[in-house]
Amino acid sequence: MWRFQNPVEIISGHGALNTLQELVKGRAYSIVTYSNDIFSQYSAEVIDALGHSPVSIIDGVVENPHFENLTELCYELGQQTQATEVFIALGGGSVMDTTKVLAASCGDFALVEKFLKSQIEPEQLSFKEIIAIPTTAGTGSEVTHWGTVWDPKNDAKYSLSDERLYPRAAIVHAPFTAKLPLPITVSTGLDALSHALESLWNKNRNPVSAMFAVNASKAIIEILPQLVQEPTNLALRTKMQEAALMAGLAFSNTKTSIAHNMSYAVTLEKGIAHGIACSFTLPAIIRAVDHDDVELIEYIKDIFGSSIELAGQKMEQFLMSLDVAISPRDYGYSDEKWQELVSKAALGQRGQNFSGCVETLLSKF
Ligand SMILES: NC(=O)c1ccc[n+]([C@@H]2O[C@H](COP(=O)([O-])OP(=O)(O)OC[C@H]3O[C@@H](n4cnc5c(N)ncnc54)[C@H](O)[C@@H]3O)[C@@H](O)[C@H]2O)c1
Ligand SMILES: [Fe+2]
Structure with missing residues (x-):
């Protein structure tokens, strides 16, 4: 049900x-x-x-x-x-x-x-x-x-x-979003993308939340780089707001998952903006999702227009094109501290929504 x-x-x-x-x-x-x-x-x-x-x-x-x-x-x-x-x-x-x-x-x-x-x-x-x-x-x-x-x-x-x-x-x-500075446009847009993806590798996912999430993810991946080039384009701003709202509709019914649980510590400990803290981990998470969840794999393939094997790499390239660093070391974490943080996040309320394997995730950083 x-x-x-x-x-x-x-x-x-x-x-x-x-x-x-x-x-x-x-x-x-x-x-x-x-x-x-x-x-x-x-x-x-x-x-x-x-x-x-x-x-x-x-x-x-x-x-x-x-x-x-x-x-x-x-x-x-x-x-x-x-x-x-x-x-x-x-x-x-x-x-x-x-x-x-x-x-x-x-x-x-x-x-x-x-x-x-x-x-x-x-x-x-x-x-x-x-x-x-x-x-x-x-x-x-x-x-x-x-x-x-x-x-x-x-x-x-x-x-x-x-x-x-x-x-x-x-x-x-x-x-009202026309003067939003570029770094905040990027970090908040990535927050929205994280909401959409997090509602997919989520134990609470349902077909309606998934529909909003897939549409939102595809739109954000297409529009955010365009918006960086044309920040005053109101048609793009509208599409971005609607995509973020659709991501909101998706996770309004599922809540977020492990990327968010990890991000809270990163924001509190290192002062990293929420949207960056909850998105630089997405490539590793994509590589650790449950491959037996056929529906999820189809959603991810649809979003990235690629095989599941290449989706993590595509996410990485997308973040790097927006100047977002993807290694925990870039945010001041030693390998040991990072593994500790991930293990703790997996036990958190949002972390427990993750439908993939935490052991596999630990090996993907
Ligand atoms: N309730 C939820 O479901 C939910 C989900 C995700 C994040 N959050 C929380 O939301 C907060 C972050 O919100 P946010 O990312 O939207 O940023 P924000 O509201 O913190 O704003 C960031 C900065 O952008 C400026 N700003 C905002 N809009 C602007 C505009 N149109 N033009 C010029 N400047 C503008 C603000 O003055 C501020 O300095 C965090 O506390 C986070 O934990 C809540
Ligand atoms: Fe968020």
């Missing part, structure tokens, strides 16, 4: 931003975003599309949202004189995940922290509605019901997860 479910309404293309009015329906809303000039301008465009002012603009989001920053932002929310009914997440994964925390917090991060540490039951939390406007083409957080919360002081990473965290709608508005 298998099941696929995703309740997020997806709105893409010309005029997508104008649907905000019918979604917000005159309710009290807050915009959550980063604090810089580009995003002040994008916030102004959102307010213009809505035709009425927000209760607040919470613009103190930082990259990889962590306990300290989230405590401050939840406090800021708690101090508002008028309550927020709808949150508009305007930004990349860090903004969307911060918004998920805010939407669950009732203005007090301590409540969310207790939930993350399994000290309270889900019923003790209530959730506000979220509308996501992603400005990177990467995380897929606009169609998932979880958010990543970091606790770097304790070398820890949590996943805030609850079905009530699915955004009400995801709005794909490519002009």
Whole structure:
């Protein structure tokens, strides 16, 4: 038996931003975003599309949202004189995940922290509605019901997860990605590719998630190099956002797998961007997938347009063409430390979703 479910309404293309009015329906809303000039301008465009002012603009989001920053932002929310009914997440994964925390917090991060540490039951939390406007083409957080919360002081990473965290709608508005710097375009695009592939070598894979994953992977492999050449091409930006969203739909039902479990340690220990940390290991993983899984092998052959034997090499060439190093040594790991990291990741929650052989994987680095 298998099941696929995703309740997020997806709105893409010309005029997508104008649907905000019918979604917000005159309710009290807050915009959550980063604090810089580009995003002040994008916030102004959102307010213009809505035709009425927000209760607040919470613009103190930082990259990889962590306990300290989230405590401050939840406090800021708690101090508002008028309550927020709808949150508009305007930004990349860090903004969307911060918004998920805010939407669950009732203005007090301590409540969310207790939930993350399994000290309270889900019923003790209530959730506000979220509308996501992603400005990177990467995380897929606009169609998932979880958010990543970091606790770097304790070398820890949590996943805030609850079905009530699915955004009400995801709005794909490519002009908001036109100024995304090239290195972030590449790293976030690779994050999306990793989501798609990770949902395939995954014990939770089903035919619908696989359909999204194969389409997303093929699109990203085709479009990302073109986008590097033409970063202001809005048609390419739209295709990239739609591909990242499809990857999001795929892993919204499977969760990720071993590349992600390995990446968390790499990001915490070496400060490597999430999209690079979760993709430089993909060639080795492709070489270690379960060859008896005939469907999986067909999916991989389809994506890379090659035999399964050559797919790992093709993935390697793709990463190298984007200037991404593929050896753990390039990220400061000795062979011994790396083997330790992989073995530990295989036992992690995401690592256990891997349908291939960990022993084989260890031999492929
Ligand atoms: N919830 C999920 O399902 C999920 C999945 C994968 C990753 N994540 C998390 O998402 C976070 C990463 O998110 P991200 O990769 O989207 O990056 P991000 O949100 O951290 O943003 C990276 C940088 O890009 C800038 N930026 C974003 N959009 C821009 C734009 N359009 N123009 C100019 N600058 C822009 C931001 O200001 C920031 O400095 C990590 O914390 C990761 O753990 C969550
Ligand atoms: Fe990711």
